[in-house]
Amino acid sequence: MTDYTVSSARMEFDKFIIPTVTIFILALLFFFMMFPLWMILKLSFFEGGELALANFTLSNFKQYFTTAYTLRSLWHSLYVSGVTTVIVTIIIFFFAYALTRTTIANKTFFRNIIMLPLVAPSIVQALALIYLFGRNGLITSHLFQTDWNIYGATGIIVSEVLYCLPHAFVILFTTLSAVDIRLDEAAESLGASPFKVFTRITLPSAKYGIISAAALTFNLTITDFGNPVVIGGNYSVLATEIYAQVTNLYRFDLGATISIILLVPSLGAFMLNYYISRKSFSMISGAARPFIPPTRRLKKILYSVYCYLIAFSIIMIFTTVIIGSFVKVWPYDWTLTLAHYSFPSIGGYSAIWTSVWISLIVGVVGSFITLVAAYAMETRQPYFKQVVYFFSVMPAAIPGLVMGLGYILAFNKPYYWFYGTPWIIVINIVICNFTLGILSSVSNLKNIDPSIEEASISLGGDTLSTFFKIIFPLSRVAFIQNFTYFFMRSMTTISAVIFLVSATVHLAAIEIIMLDNDGWTASANAMCTCIIVIVFVMLGILHLVNKWAGKTPSTEMVSG
Amino acid sequence: MSKNLVLKNISKSFGSLIAVDNVNLTVAPGEFVCFLGPSGCGKTTLLRIITGFEFQTSGDISYGDKNLNNVIPQKRDFGIVFQSYALFPNMTVSQNIAFGLTMRKMPQNLLNKRVDEMLELMGLTEWKAHYPSQLSGGQQQRVALARAIAIKPNVLLLDEPLSALDAKIRVRLRAVIKRLQHELGITMIYVTHDQEEALSMADRVVVMREGQLRQVGSPWEIYKHPKTSFIAEFVGTSNFYEGHIKDSHVIYGKYSFEVSEIDKVDSEKIYLAIRPEDIEIVGTTIASDECVASNIVEVRTELVTFLGAVVSITVNLEGKEMIVDIAQKEFAKKPVKEKESLYLYFPPDAFHVYSEIFKKLI
Numbered sequence: 001m002t003d004y005t006v007s008s009a010r011m012e013f014d015k016f017i018i019p020t021v022t023i024f025i026l027a028l029l030f031f032f033m034m035f036p037l038w039m040i041l042k043l044s045f046f047e048g049g050e051l052a053l054a055n056f057t058l059s060n061f062k063q064y065f066t067t068a069y070t071l072r073s074l075w076h077s078l079y080v081s082g083v084t085t086v087i088v089t090i091i092i093f094f095f096a097y098a099l100t101r102t103t104i105a106n107k108t109f110f111r112n113i114i115m116l117p118l119v120a121p122s123i124v125q126a127l128a129l130i131y132l133f134g135r136n137g138l139i140t141s142h143l144f145q146t147d148w149n150i151y152g153a154t155g156i157i158v159s160e161v162l163y164c165l166p167h168a169f170v171i172l173f174t175t176l177s178a179v180d181i182r183l184d185e186a187a188e189s190l191g192a193s194p195f196k197v198f199t200r201i202t203l204p205s206a207k208y209g210i211i212s213a214a215a216l217t218f219n220l221t222i223t224d225f226g227n228p229v230v231i232g233g234n235y236s237v238l239a240t241e242i243y244a245q246v247t248n249l250y251r252f253d254l255g256a257t258i259s260i261i262l263l264v265p266s267l268g269a270f271m272l273n274y275y276i277s278r279k280s281f282s283m284i285s286g287a288a289r290p291f292i293p294p295t296r297r298l299k300k301i302l303y304s305v306y307c308y309l310i311a312f313s314i315i316m317i318f319t320t321v322i323i324g325s326f327v328k329v330w331p332y333d334w335t336l337t338l339a340h341y342s343f344p345s346i347g348g349y350s351a352i353w354t355s356v357w358i359s360l361i362v363g364v365v366g367s368f369i370t371l372v373a374a375y376a377m378e379t380r381q382p383y384f385k386q387v388v389y390f391f392s393v394m395p396a397a398i399p400g401l402v403m404g405l406g407y408i409l410a411f412n413k414p415y416y417w418f419y420g421t422p423w424i425i426v427i428n429i430v431i432c433n434f435t436l437g438i439l440s441s442v443s444n445l446k447n448i449d450p451s452i453e454e455a456s457i458s459l460g461g462d463t464l465s466t467f468f469k470i471i472f473p474l475s476r477v478a479f480i481q482n483f484t485y486f487f488m489r490s491m492t493t494i495s496a497v498i499f500l501v502s503a504t505v506h507l508a509a510i511e512i513i514m515l516d517n518d519g520w521t522a523s524a525n526a527m528c529t530c531i532i533v534i535v536f537v538m539l540g541i542l543h544l545v546n547k548w549a550g551k552t553p554s555t556e557m558v559s560g
Numbered sequence: 561m562s563k564n565l566v567l568k569n570i571s572k573s574f575g576s577l578i579a580v581d582n583v584n585l586t587v588a589p590g591e592f593v594c595f596l597g598p599s600g601c602g603k604t605t606l607l608r609i610i611t612g613f614e615f616q617t618s619g620d621i622s623y624g625d626k627n628l629n630n631v632i633p634q635k636r637d638f639g640i641v642f643q644s645y646a647l648f649p650n651m652t653v654s655q656n657i658a659f660g661l662t663m664r665k666m667p668q669n670l671l672n673k674r675v676d677e678m679l680e681l682m683g684l685t686e687w688k689a690h691y692p693s694q695l696s697g698g699q700q701q702r703v704a705l706a707r708a709i710a711i712k713p714n715v716l717l718l719d720e721p722l723s724a725l726d727a728k729i730r731v732r733l734r735a736v737i738k739r740l741q742h743e744l745g746i747t748m749i750y751v752t753h754d755q756e757e758a759l760s761m762a763d764r765v766v767v768m769r770e771g772q773l774r775q776v777g778s779p780w781e782i783y784k785h786p787k788t789s790f791i792a793e794f795v796g797t798s799n800f801y802e803g804h805i806k807d808s809h810v811i812y813g814k815y816s817f818e819v820s821e822i823d824k825v826d827s828e829k830i831y832l833a834i835r836p837e838d839i840e841i842v843g844t845t846i847a848s849d850e851c852v853a854s855n856i857v858e859v860r861t862e863l864v865t866f867l868g869a870v871v872s873i874t875v876n877l878e879g880k881e882m883i884v885d886i887a888q889k890e891f892a893k894k895p896v897k898e899k900e901s902l903y904l905y906f907p908p909d910a911f912h913v914y915s916e917i918f919k920k921l922i
Binding site for chain 2: 004005006007008011014380449451452454455456457458459460461462465469470473474
């Protein structure tokens with residue numbers, strides 16, 4: 001009865017698609033993640049990096065731990081990250097509380113402002129703080145004429161706090177939104193005082209979120225490179241110590257050793273976060289958020305003031321950098337000028353254009369490859385699903401700087417043609433941000449009714465047709481979101497690529513450090529401003545595209 | 561199209577759970593078979609084995625002389641209609657219907673002709689350029705039907721296709737599916753938990769429970785001669801009583817009933833089932849000599865519930881509840897009040913007897 005039939009040859013070929021894709025993804029992760037890590041491990045534990053029993057040595061570690069000059073970077077890192085974690089968690093908890101549990105005005109404004117740090121490299125905070133509280137700071141030397149300045153631990157802590165706010169906010173906002181506010185009401189109706197309700201109900205119900213936010217903050221701070229290198233001065237941390245060992249002293253072995261030392265706390269924090277967030281997801285109920293009861297007047301005023309203070313701090317960071325890039329000599333000569341935007345020392349705008357086109361490629365490649373990997377994993381007949389998942393989540397645990405060093409060790413060979421080209425940067429950024437891309441792709445695919453894929457198969461659809469004609473079009477909103485994420489990360493990342501820029505390939509975010517290092521501070525601000533503007537323009541474009549893509553009738557069913 | 565679909569000793573287990581247990585079934589060409597059973601009975605798993613989305617743990621499946629054990633779904637040429645419609649949201653109605661044909665590389669002119677035929681057949685012509693999200697549930701399911709039959713499938717498999725729709729549209733689509741089956745002569749396997757759907761549409765009903773086929777037969781057979789107490793309750797409903805056999809009568813409390821099927825059970829203990837609509841009302845009083853006649857009992861009415869076409873009367877029989885359904889028309893002639901005495905007649909052939917009983921029933 002069937003007149004035209006599905007080609008048998010095509011179906012035979014189809015059997016190899018998913019295994020091939022799976023093997024390709026695994027090979028990619030092995031070659032561009034595990035292999036570099038292995039090189040670091042080898043160089044730190046084996047004499048000259050030669051794998052042999054006789055070469056095994058702990059001398060690198062011994063040297064690190066017995067030299068006071070290098071060892072202090074570990075204590076510094078732990079101290080700075082610990083203090084930052086405590087401050088960020090407390091600040092953000094009350095900020096998220098205000099936005100979810102009180103009736104203060106302008107919540108959308110606060111929510112947008114707190115996310116602002118994501119659009120800039122994690123260096124903007126340090127640049128602004130130096131302009132405000134540095135040796136020639138507007139507030140320190142100009143306003144109060146004091147000799148005190150912010151360089152060192154204080155500077156790192158303040159800038160890291162301002163950098164980590166959005167990351168911790170996302171977690172605590174989700175947690176506090178999900179916890180049922182009726183529990184608080186029930187406790188109140190049973191006669192509990194507001195203080196009791198807070199300590200006995202609100203805090204415990206948010207405990208997973210709090211731990212998760214703290215772990216993430218710790219991880220971000222201890223692995224950050226941009227802020228400490230600019231504002232740390234002589235106060236070295238693990239990340240800056242790795243960089244110094246490698247670029248100043250050419251001690252790759254010590255750099256690798258410190259990388260391993262840095263991996264321990266950052267991996268621990270990451271695993272804690274991963275474990276906790278899995279747990280907390282089960283607590284989130286699907287119940288609609290009920291009405292928030294009116295907040296008492298005094299509480300409302302206090303929370304509003306609190307939120308405005310935080311929002312003001314963030315806005316101040318950005319305005320300082322932007323204004324600083326347009327005035328002649330901060331803070332003495334306020335004449336407006338475009339002179340800082342000519343970047344003569346680095347040959348004009350080429351670094352910016354390189355960054356933009358690398359970011360566009362990273363955006364397309366990253367969002368596409370994570371979607372394909374997620375599809376191979378979530379398809380009807382996945383291969384090595386758990387293995388792929390494990391290796392896909394790993395990149396988030398590895399500090400960008402460590403990965404970058406691993407890339408030098410692994411690929412600095414003449415036969416790796418891509419070394420020293422922009423392609424290694426593209427690969428590095430894609431791999432470093434693989435985790436979030438794949439997690440969001442998986443959650444998007446899980447929203448698509450599995451019957452849709454089966455319908456395609458039952459009608460004779462092979463894997464490629466099903467993916468390109470159905471799954472991909474249905475994922476386009478998620479695809480655009482992932483593109484945005486990859487683009488933004490690529491424009492702003494410093495630590496992942498600092499070891500990979502070369503004499504011929506410059507990146508805008510890295511140039512900020514170079515400019516600052518060479519004393520072109522205002523130009524560094526200008527470069528930072530350029531990145532912010534580019535990211536905002538891209539966000540605007542993508543917002544319009546997203547609106548258009550979300551409006552067509554075809555996507556309404558999946559988004560629901 | 562003169563090929564049988566044959567399932568031979570099909571079993572499927574997920575770990576220690578046996579979802580399908582040694583199923584044997586032959587579906588004839590052009591036949592409409594319904595898999596009926598409660599949720600978790602294995603009917604959907606069995607359907608998915610037929611589609612190729614699941615593979616049986618053991619047993620053989622074949623279509624005509626072709627063994628399908630290792631044939632992927634794409635090569636089985638079976639059409640599937642899903643409960644959730646599973647239309648491609650990014651394609652118009654026409655594109656949805658054309659999908660299977662495109663995959664078969666049908667030449668464009670023939671393809672367009674076929675799609676137009678399908679649109680016509682399902683009354684969807686004016687919606688052909690719409691996207692699924694712009695259609696009602698009933699229209700979407702018609703698109704899904706059109707999409708599945710456009711490829712001229714060997715067998716059309718329908719997985720609870722109407723259960724997401726509201727009652728009126730459900731009844732209307734039943735007729736559409738039935739008509740399609742008659743006009744096109746397609747072999748259909750239809751999975752449902754709705755006994756009314758199964759009885760009204762199928763040539764043959766397959767009642768499943770715990771992964772096994774419990775009874776296979778025409779709707780009439782299943783309803784009139786339920787093989788097990790479970791089927792007597794699941795298809796339609798029945799009143800159940802536990803009694804014992806004495807002098808070729810069934811003793812229940814102080815009553816002694818004449819039961820036609822009594823020989824079917826050889827244990828002393830016996831379970832009786834009688835359908836509410838098979839019980840006859842004699843009246844509120846009877847002539848004294850009728851009292852001795854077998855199978856007439858006096859009961860007390862407890863509740864009279866008007867349901868529209870029928871009136872349901874709850875009575876108390878030896879401390880156990882009994883439901884008696886009578887047609888509304890009949891009720892009008894002989895009204896029954898609550899809390900009064902009533903005489904009922906149980907025709908001997910209305911009883912079904914079982915030696916075992918589904919534990920939930922008593």
